[in-house]
Amino acid sequence: EDKVVQSPLSLVVHEGDTVTLNCSYEVTNFRSLLWYKQEKKAPTFLFMLTSSGIEKKSGRLSSILDKKELSSILNITATQTGDSAIYLCAVGGGTSYGKLTFGQGTILTVHP
Amino acid sequence: EPEVTQTPSHQVTQMGQEVILRCVPISNHLYFYWYRQILGQKVEFLVSFYNNEISEKSEIFDDQFSVERPDGSNFTLKIRSTKLEDSAMYFCASSPDSIGELFFGEGSRLTVL
Secondary structure, eight states: OOEEEEEOSEEEEETTOOEEEEEEEEOSSOOEEEEEEESSSSEEEEEEEBTTBOEEEETTEEEEEETTTTEEEEEEOSOOGGGOEEEEEEEEOTTSTTOEEEOOOEEEEEEO | OOOOEEEOSEEEEOTTOOEEEEEEOOTTOOEEEEEEEOTTSOEEEEEEEETTEEEEEOTTOOTTEEEEOOSSSOEEEEESSOOGGGOEEEEEEEESSSSSOOEEOOOEEEEEO
């Protein structure tokens, strides 16, 4: 059974801090690892990492895939209150494209 | 920016009733999915749909569930006889290809009483 575990489960920081969120996985036939941000309802796409693209960056957010360690990190620098959300890690694997296995999420709270 | 839209945003139903949740995927996308999230739990895969047929379904997606693409734009999830444990947020997602990222709709919250 595919498995995705995120840590920490929750994190409280102050504006300006840098945070690192972790995701580890066990999947058959790994295809991709995706990070989503979930504020109120829909998960919104942040990054997709694959064997051919193990590092992504967008503004203050960046992510790295470590295929050897079967893990990924999501870094957020200079955090803002608007970064407060649940960050979801999901992994695509197996024989079916688009079937993602999600982690339980990390709840990030950024205080002013 | 194109988005996945879902209706209704919230539906309350009595146990045993049938519900239909509707989704309009992004127009040039070819792969469609339903996921659900029970309150406080992980997002779970239900079913994937491509070329007018189910390509994969999870153990959750039993005979009470069905999906359909009745026309060129809508993608529906039908739950035939709802149970209390079907109460969840149901997310529709679409993807332009088989390996790209999934774009999620805002979700339909189903409450079964």
